[in-house]
Structures are given as structure tokens and as C-alpha cells.
Amino acid sequence: MQIKRRNFFKLAAVGAGSVVISPRPTRAERKKAGDSFACLVDTSRCIGCRKCEQACNEINNLPEPARRFDDLTVFDSARRPDARRFTVVNRYHSGRIDDAGLLVADYVKIQCMHCLDPSCASACVTGALSKHDNGAVHYDVSKCIGCRYCMMACPFEIPAYEYHNPLTPRVMKCNFCEEQFTRQHKAPACATICPTEAITFGKRTTLLQLAKKRLAKYPARYEQHIYGEHEAGGTAWLYLARVPFKKLGFLTLPSNPLPRLSELIQHSLFSYLWSPALLFALLGGIMYRNRAKNDSGEGHKQSGGVS
Amino acid sequence: MRQIHLQILMLMVLTCTYTTWVYAATTGEQWVAPAQEKALRRAQAVVPMVKEVKQEGAIRRSQRLHALGVSVRDVKDSYFVLNSPFIKAVEDHYGAVRFNHGQHAAESGDCTICHHLRAKTATPAKNGDKPLETQRCSACHQQAFNPDYPERLGLKAAFHQRCIPCHEQRHKGPQTCRGCHLNNVPDHKKLVKLPDNADALQVTAECLRCHETAANDLQHSAHWLWRGPSTHTQDHENSVRHGKGTTALNNY
CATH class of the missing domain: 1.20.58 (Methane Monooxygenase Hydroxylase; Chain G, domain 1)
Known part of the structure; x- marks a missing residue:
């Protein structure tokens, strides 16, 4: 013919x-069931003790920091996660004052947000970064070619690179302590160590319900917004705060998944x-x-x- | 001559301390205060988890307890050790926190500040006339992140969230981490390496092997540098600059 x-x-x-x-359908839509794991960070509970940073350092065998973890003067300057630390806590003075008229600090922990539809995984040319069904954005060093597109793509500027290691450099970011909850049924190290349960670990749907309950029960305590519920198509790490998120260094992001247009x-x-x-x-x-x-x-x- | 006397005295003190320590280490016997022993036993006990709580507001609860005649005078145990297996199972970074229950009750004057809720069905009292309106923290707050009770805090967070804001607001009690927590002291039986008949200097040297920072700190403290009038020291009655920092013998 x-x-x-x-x-x-x-x-x-x-x-x-x-x-x-x-x-x-995008990954976010496919996983809308929300059975993946997540963390809810209630910044109003954080006391800035830096125990999460210490626990993260220990469980990931990261190098010893230049300043000890009980040194709270590090809050004097803003810090970012880098190749030697997957998470940092920063202090913000939003203008909130206590009864005595003194400024009250807010502490915010930052790490990989483990987006539901991660830009880094979308940008990765070799599939070294992938979103697992359990919620973690997983990094596979054996597939990585070191192009660092993930660092360009991430809206939160989280992936870092081991520039000091010229032979076997890796992209470094929070791994959600994936092995902790897949193999040992434990929460991530930072959530486990947190003395005030500022980090709650659980299923994303449960945590969203929990967050909404807190917002409804204590309306004066919280800004009526759950950061990460819709930001960048939704993230596995959710945040609650006393003051507008803009004042705590959070980016204002669109609610559609960022890789959707390019994809x-x-x-x-x-x-x-x-x-x-x-x-x-x-x-x-x-x-x-x-x-x-x-x-x-x-x-x-x-x-x-x-x- | 006087310095030799002092040196002998120091040697005796050190030898006594060391002998006591060796005795305790070898026989495993250690004197524990009865209250401490009771508190430690209580801390190990695990009570069944309270599944449902009676929902009532703080003011309503406070008023109801007042009407029932339940007050801080009903406190039975005044001393606790906060050393629950729920926390130790997950992490073991600090020594147990000592908690003076009686003092806290007397200072606050209101049970409901800490005992903010109770089980839906009140536990009947064993021999008293009133049913128990209060329960221990670990009756409700046990393991963290229990998926069946997402809003329920774990025991560790329940302690911290209750203790820290109150201490800060009232400016009472310890207000730093170290105020309540002491580091876990590792078992020194395995760490200390000494010959059988060690002398005092060997013991000191062995301590200094690890605790060099502590030794340096000590040398800048009043324990090492004190000086002053010594009206009760023979031949130094009129001296105003007698002490470890000047004329006396320095030793650990």
C-alpha cells in the first residue's frame, strides 16, 4: 500500500x-492522594536551640562545623544550607514585641522542601534526582554528572555542590532521612531531636488537617496561611508562622508546579x-x-x- | 614545713576520695537516697495510654476542680525524676531532669496549669474519697508522631512546651537548657586506666588526660586564685594576701 x-x-x-x-498529568496530580510523608514546621514553637542542625550533622556524617552547635551567636548573620550543612536555623526580628516591649525573635529552619513536583528532578538530565513515592526527593550520586542544573532550577536555592572536592564532588541537600522512615520507621533526625516538637512528622494529608486545626484553634497565634500547601505546586515540608511569611525570608511563589510550563x-x-x-x-x-x-x-x- | 603539711593533707584527701571511688566501683554499691530511688522507680513505670480526653476549657476546668475541692494540698509525691523510657528509647543525650513537684505546685497554686486535661472517664481513686482529676504527663503524652493521635504531643515536647514559657514568663527557675539538663556522664570504669597502686599524682594526671579544658578553666577561677586576709591561719594572722593565688600550695 x-x-x-x-x-x-x-x-x-x-x-x-x-x-x-x-x-x-503532573506528578503532583498523580500523587494527590497525599499518602507521602511530610513535615510540619511550626515556627511559633521553635526556640532556636540548633539541635536539629546538630542531629542532621551527626546522622549524615557531615564535617564538624567551624563553630559549635551550642554557639547561638551564629544567629547574628543569616546563613544558607550548603555542602557542609543540610539545614540551618535563622533568626528574624519581624517587629513582634513581648509584654515588656522587647523585640521577640522568630526562628526559621530551612532545608530542602521536598516539593511534590520538584524542579530539580525536572531539570536533572540524568535522572539522578527523583521524587520518591514516600515523599523524599532522592539524589542518586551514581547517576549524577555534576551539571548543577538542579541548583539553577530549585526555587529555594537548596542544592549545594562540593566545590572543595574536585575528584568526587556531590550535590548536597537534605535527604529527608529517607532511610530512617523507610527502614526503621523513625522520624527524620531533626524532627526526633526537636525538644518542642516544632517539627511534626507524618503523612501530608494528616499534617495539613493538623495545621488547619491549629490555625482554627489559635487564630491569634498564627498567620492564617500554610506555607507549602500550594507554593510551587505543594511541598512536603509545610510551615506555620506567627507573622507574615514574607517577613521570615520565605519566597512568594506561584501555586502551580514550577516545572509544569517547561515540561x-x-x-x-x-x-x-x-x-x-x-x-x-x-x-x-x-x-x-x-x-x-x-x-x-x-x-x-x-x-x-x-x- | 607548713607547705609540706598542706601537701600531706591534700594527698590524704585525694587518697580518701580515690579509695571511696574504687570501693564504689568494685563493689557496685552506691548509696541512693530513698526519695531518689522511689522517683527513679516511678520514672520507669509506663501507664496505659489515655485515648480520649474530657474536652473542657482551662477556666472551666480550674473552676470545676476548685468546686470539687481538689487543690495543691492533695499533692502526694513531691519529687520526680523525669527519665521516661518514652524519651530514652528515641534519644539519650542528657541525664535525667530532677523535678520538684511539690515546689511547683506550691509556687503555681493551681494544678490545672500543668494538668490541663484529664481522661474522659476519671480514674477512680484507690482508697481516697475523690476520683483522680489529674494524671501523670505520660498518661496522655507518650511517643511523638503517633499517627493515630496527630495533635497529641510526645512526652518530650509536652515537657518543654509546658516548662519553657512558664519559666520565661515568671522569671523563675532555670531559663537555659543547662539549668535543667546535665550531660550524660559516661561510665568512667572503662575510661580510667590506672595501675593497681596508683599514687595521687598519677590519679591527677589520669584525670587531666581528658579533662584538660576543665583544668585550664579551674586555673582561672577563684578556686585557684583566691587570696585574702587569713586571720585564722597560724603565723599569717596579719597577712592580707594569703591564699592559693599567692603563698599557699597549688594542687588539684
Whole structure:
């Protein structure tokens, strides 16, 4: 059977149309059941003891810090997680005052937010970063080629790189103590050590309910917002705070998953390689047509030349 | 001559301390105060978890207990050691916290500040006339992150969330971590390495092997640098600058 050019274009158009019309569900939608693990950080409970930093350092065998963990003067300057520490606590003065008129500090722990639809995993060219069903954004060092696209992609600027290690550098970020809860049924080290349970560990749906209950029960204590419920398409780490999140260094992020647009473009253009196939089919068609024209044209010219 | 006397005295003190320590270490006998022993036993006890609590507001509860005649005078045990297996099972970073229940009751004057809720069905008292309105913290607060009771705090967080704000607001009691917690002291039986008939200097040297920072700190403290009038020291009655920092013999 011969496929005519017109028929081929029709088939190609139908194929492309079906791809564009039915975009694949995002990871967030697929996992909407919310059975993954999560952590709820209630910053109003945090007393800034830095025990979480210490526990994280110990469980991940990270290098000893320049200043001891009981040195609270580190709060004098803002810090970021880096290749030597997966989590840091920062102090903020939002203007809140106590009965005596003194400024009251708010402490905020930052680490990988373990997004439901992580940009880092979307940007990763080798699949070294992947979102596990248990909630963790997992890093597989054996697949990593060190391109550091994840560092560019992450809206929270979390992944760090071992620049000091030229031979076997790794991307360093919080691993959610995944082995703790998959193998030993324990909470992450930071949540376990926290003296005031500022970090609550559990299933994401349960924690969201819990957070909403707290907001309803103590409306004066909390800013009526759960950071991470919708931010960047939802994150596994959720936050409650006494003051607007902007004052505590939290970014204002859109509620749709950040990789969705780029994935939509990429996936709709390149799924099943339909667009290159179409392009080459078009070019081939043009070449075929031109050759057929040229063949007849050249024959005409040649005959003309001879005569 | 006087310095030699002092040195002999110091030697005797050290030898006595060491002998007592060796005796305790070898025989395993250690004198424990009866109240302490009772508190330690109580701390190990695990009571069945209270599943449902009676929901009532703080003021309502306080008023109801007042009407029932339950007050801080009903406190039976005045001394506890906070050393619950619920916490020790998860982490073991600090020594047990001593908690003076009687003093806290007397200072606050209101049971409901700490005993904020009770089980839905009150526990009948064993021999008294009143049913128990209060329960120990670990009756409700046990393991953290129990998926069946997500809003229930674990025991450790329940302690900290109750203790810290109250101490801060009232400016009473310890207000730093170290005020309540002491570090776990590791078993020194395995750490200390001494010959059989060690002399005092060997013992000191062995202590200094690990505790060098403590020794340096001591040398900058009043224990090492004290000086002053010594009206009761023979031949130094009129001296105003007698002491470890000046004329006396320095030793650990």
C-alpha cells in the first residue's frame, strides 16, 4: 500500500493533536492522594536551640562545623544550607514585641522542601534526582554528572555542590532521612531531636488537617496561611508562622508546579519524537517534490540543450 | 614545713576520695537516697495510654476542680525524676531532669496549669474519697508522631512546651537548657586506666588526660586564685594576701 503525502500529513497532524490535547498529568496530580510523608514546621514553637542542625550533622556524617552547635551567636548573620550543612536555623526580628516591649525573635529552619513536583528532578538530565513515592526527593550520586542544573532550577536555592572536592564532588541537600522512615520507621533526625516538637512528622494529608486545626484553634497565634500547601505546586515540608511569611525570608511563589510550563513545552514538542519526525517528513516531502520537479525540469533543459 | 603539711593533707584527701571511688566501683554499691530511688522507680513505670480526653476549657476546668475541692494540698509525691523510657528509647543525650513537684505546685497554686486535661472517664481513686482529676504527663503524652493521635504531643515536647514559657514568663527557675539538663556522664570504669597502686599524682594526671579544658578553666577561677586576709591561719594572722593565688600550695 502506498502512503500518499496528503495522508501522511493527516496522520501526523492527528498524532500531534492528540499529544497536545491530552497533556500527561503532573506528578503532583498523580500523587494527590497525599499518602507521602511530610513535615510540619511550626515556627511559633521553635526556640532556636540548633539541635536539629546538630542531629542532621551527626546522622549524615557531615564535617564538624567551624563553630559549635551550642554557639547561638551564629544567629547574628543569616546563613544558607550548603555542602557542609543540610539545614540551618535563622533568626528574624519581624517587629513582634513581648509584654515588656522587647523585640521577640522568630526562628526559621530551612532545608530542602521536598516539593511534590520538584524542579530539580525536572531539570536533572540524568535522572539522578527523583521524587520518591514516600515523599523524599532522592539524589542518586551514581547517576549524577555534576551539571548543577538542579541548583539553577530549585526555587529555594537548596542544592549545594562540593566545590572543595574536585575528584568526587556531590550535590548536597537534605535527604529527608529517607532511610530512617523507610527502614526503621523513625522520624527524620531533626524532627526526633526537636525538644518542642516544632517539627511534626507524618503523612501530608494528616499534617495539613493538623495545621488547619491549629490555625482554627489559635487564630491569634498564627498567620492564617500554610506555607507549602500550594507554593510551587505543594511541598512536603509545610510551615506555620506567627507573622507574615514574607517577613521570615520565605519566597512568594506561584501555586502551580514550577516545572509544569517547561515540561508542557518539552513534552508536547518532543514526546514520541513527533516534532522532529514531522520536520524531517516535511523536509523529505519538499525534497521529494523538488527532485520530481528537477527531474522533469532537468530532462527538459537537457533535451533543450541538445537540440 | 607548713607547705609540706598542706601537701600531706591534700594527698590524704585525694587518697580518701580515690579509695571511696574504687570501693564504689568494685563493689557496685552506691548509696541512693530513698526519695531518689522511689522517683527513679516511678520514672520507669509506663501507664496505659489515655485515648480520649474530657474536652473542657482551662477556666472551666480550674473552676470545676476548685468546686470539687481538689487543690495543691492533695499533692502526694513531691519529687520526680523525669527519665521516661518514652524519651530514652528515641534519644539519650542528657541525664535525667530532677523535678520538684511539690515546689511547683506550691509556687503555681493551681494544678490545672500543668494538668490541663484529664481522661474522659476519671480514674477512680484507690482508697481516697475523690476520683483522680489529674494524671501523670505520660498518661496522655507518650511517643511523638503517633499517627493515630496527630495533635497529641510526645512526652518530650509536652515537657518543654509546658516548662519553657512558664519559666520565661515568671522569671523563675532555670531559663537555659543547662539549668535543667546535665550531660550524660559516661561510665568512667572503662575510661580510667590506672595501675593497681596508683599514687595521687598519677590519679591527677589520669584525670587531666581528658579533662584538660576543665583544668585550664579551674586555673582561672577563684578556686585557684583566691587570696585574702587569713586571720585564722597560724603565723599569717596579719597577712592580707594569703591564699592559693599567692603563698599557699597549688594542687588539684
